[in-house]
Amino acid sequence: MPSGEAASLSLWAAIGLALVGGLILNLMPCVFPVLAIKALSFLHGDPREHHRQGLAYTAGVLVAFSALAGVLLALRGAGASVGWGFQFHSPLFVLLLAWLMFVLGLSLAGMLHLGVGLTGVGQGLASRSGLVGSFFTGVLATVVATPCTAPFMGAAMAYALAQPAVELLAVFLALGLGLALPYLALAFWPALQRRMPRPGRWMDVLKQALAFPMFGAAIWLVWVLAQQAGPQGVLLALSGMGLIALALWARGVSRSAGRSGRWAGGLTALASVAAALALLPMVQPEATPSAVASASAGASKEEPYSPERLAALRAQGKPVFVNLTASWCITCLVNERVALSTPEVKTAFQSQGITYLKGDWTRQDPRITELLARHGRSGVPLYLFYPAGPGDEAQVLPQLLTPGIVTAAVSGSAT
Incomplete structure (x- = not known):
């Protein structure tokens, strides 16, 4: 059992701290745009569908936190010493997340259309694909929240990581429930929905503006990668973004082409994605701190x-x-x-x-x-x-x- 603040916690106190910490995570710059985009869906549609959307989003968050708890338990069982945000120690994870933020930014800016299956934004919110979109938006919110440590979280997470599986899972689920609560409350509380502005052109402007926090997150993650994998890591990250952009462009321009044009566009997109994936094995941690880290330390x-x-x-x-x-x-x-x-x-x-x-x-x-x-x-x-x-x-x-x-x-x- 760790010493200090976490040692004096009971299970219920740790659950309470985790719940509050999860609520605060919604204010983090990577999580808030995701929540804001999903909230736009409540400006139209049937209230019963809003309930289903809220439950699907919450399910995505809780499943993602359960998976994270499972990975931590497996690593702990293997003798590894891990903590909150452990996945960000991997340059490969950082690179993949940077690419994901880049693609989401392009989608929000209107430069490509991924459909509701990924972002949960679009006209099909009342369909099954809308519920799937809500579920995976909850997963996405969890992924982008993991580099953040909100107040009250530190002691709760330290307590959880020193406990058996059931207690650890309970604290992680409380953290996830806190993250999901604002959207869940909006889904089930019509009075909150009525306080939202009326639909209009501002929705498209806001959605496009929210692309820039995603681009900012991608830039920041490439900077993190520079300190883990050095200049070569940056080159691989930017090369992958270029290949992803090429794939999306080729797929988009070929949609209105003839059969041969669609085949050419599809093959170009497939080849570009394959080339980007081929870069992943080249991402390796540097043996010594990078120039970026050294310069920062010397400042x-x-x-x-x-x-x-x-x-x-x-x-x-x-x-x-x-x-x-x-x-x-x-x-x-x-x-x-x-x-x-x-x-x-x-x-x-x-x-x-x-x-x-x-x-x-x-x-x-x-x-x-x-x-x-x-x-x-x-x-x-x-x-x-x-x-x-x-x-x-x-x-x-x-x-x-x-x-x-x-x-x-x-x-x-x-x-």
Whole structure:
């Protein structure tokens, strides 16, 4: 059982925290566009169909979280040490997700039409394919939510990962239910639907505008891939996007052509997709940190985290601030931008003589996983402050930081 906050939780407390954390996940920049797009379907149609859409979406979310829990249990049974967001340690997963975000962006922008089977947006919402679309939109919402760690989630996930299968699944399903609740409430609560604007041209404009968060997510994922697989990973990701775009274009322009034109377009699309898939085995982690990661590390005064360095500093009685982060963790990146990189915090660290250690969990690092588990966490971010003097007790800071929170935590440190 992990120490710290998670060790004091009961099962029902962990379920409650997971439920609240799942609700907050809906506000994350990758998840919110998916929820907004699905909400547009409630502007027309039969209320009974809305109920079915809500249940199908919820089923997709819960099935996806159950599958994620199953994978975690299998890896744990095999002796692996894993945590929340573990799949983002794989460059291959990051690449595939970047391609998916790119295709969804093209679809939302109106550059191609995938039909309701993938996005759940279109005229067939009352048909069976609409329900299938809702189900897989729930799966998609789960996939794009996994790089995020919302407040209240950290302790709940750490508790779950230390429990037997039934308890772990219960916490994961609570997290999924929290993620699905806003859409489910909208589906069953007509009063909320009546507060939505009337249908109009704004729906198409909004749908197209929501393509840009998807493109932004694809760009960000390629940046993450650069730190995992280096320049070659970026080249493979962009090459794959070009081939996917070619396949979609060829398929689209050949629809109105004659029989030979349709065959040519289909073969071109098939060959392009096959060429993109052939790139996947070439995606390999770099043996050493990439130039992007090195440049990022050299841009500030932090030192790379290692247990040996932390132990040496603590043996000397020096104050230490530890930031465990990852490039695919949106919460981590926001905290570094709005709090840890501010002049106020940098000045406080310098004046207090605080050593800043940064542990990068973008790629799997068992040393960071061990420190997370020691403090009752299953994933990043984790912020620890060790005051000056003897002892190894650390103050755990909140998952959402402000400059004031950091400076207040370190203000009692002696130089």
